[in-house]
Amino acid sequence: MKHRGILLNTRHNYGQTKLKYSIMAYKKTEQYEDRITSQLITNYKQTISLLGEDAEREGLIKTPERVAKAMQYLTQGYHIDAKAILDSAKFHEEVSEMIIVKDIEMYSMCEHHMLPFFGKAHIAYIPNGWITGLSKIARVVDVYARRLQVQERLTTQILEAIKASLNPLGVAVVIEASHLCMMMRGVQKQNSVTTTSAFWGEFEKNETRSEFTKLISSRLH
Numbered sequence: 001m002k003h004r005g006i007l008l009n010t011r012h013n014y015g016q017t018k019l020k021y022s023i024m025a026y027k028k029t030e031q032y033e034d035r036i037t038s039q040l041i042t043n044y045k046q047t048i049s050l051l052g053e054d055a056e057r058e059g060l061i062k063t064p065e066r067v068a069k070a071m072q073y074l075t076q077g078y079h080i081d082a083k084a085i086l087d088s089a090k091f092h093e094e095v096s097e098m099i100i101v102k103d104i105e106m107y108s109m110c111e112h113h114m115l116p117f118f119g120k121a122h123i124a125y126i127p128n129g130w131i132t133g134l135s136k137i138a139r140v141v142d143v144y145a146r147r148l149q150v151q152e153r154l155t156t157q158i159l160e161a162i163k164a165s166l167n168p169l170g171v172a173v174v175i176e177a178s179h180l181c182m183m184m185r186g187v188q189k190q191n192s193v194t195t196t197s198a199f200w201g202e203f204e205k206n207e208t209r210s211e212f213t214k215l216i217s218s219r220l221h
């Protein structure tokens with residue numbers, strides 16, 4: 001079986017389906033638990049001192065609070081249910097074409113150094129009667145990226161969420177990312193990009209998988 005791809009987030013329209021997709025910025029929510037914030041402030045104040053800085057000097061005085069909030073924001077994914085997001089925009093549709101959302105911006109934090117890694121996610125699935133809102137796919141990336149992560153787990157968690165919600169014929173996830181922990185310290189391989197991938201169902205077949213990789217690696221815009 002050959003699947004025609006619907007390639008999104010580029011100006012190219014593959015097949016007859018004309019879809020244009022732009023990823024909306026994830027709305028920043030400012031909800032912080034006071035108890036956690038105040039404990040983090042104490043911890044970061046201490047961290048700054050331990051690093052040899054004066055936590056009381058003007059430029060740093062509000063830093064512990066900012067970091068406390070930033071870190072909570074960057075790890076908010078723990079409190080969000082990815083499957084529920086996909087389910088919320090799930091609808092019945094008799095299509096069996098490969099649906100691809102490519103170049104989804106991704107920002108996460110490596111769990112080994114708590115430094116950012118960032119790049120792009122490319123996701124495809126082949127529906128089995130159910131599809132979901134395209135922006136929801138991008139949100140699922142955020143849900144799992146906003147945690148302490150390793151790129152490999154991030155890749156499979158996204159795949160599993162799509163599989164669980166849509167029960168599709170196949171799912172593919174490829175993530176290309178640069179890791180600041182590699183770029184800023186030690187190794188200093190500044191241009192190295194780590195690629196991880198996970199394939200399930202139809203994508204375990206060579207033909208389908210190579211069609212997907214061909215589509216995501218084409219630079220048409």
Ligand SMILES: [Zn+2]
Pocket residue numbers: 110111112113114115179181182
């Ligand atoms: Zn790291």
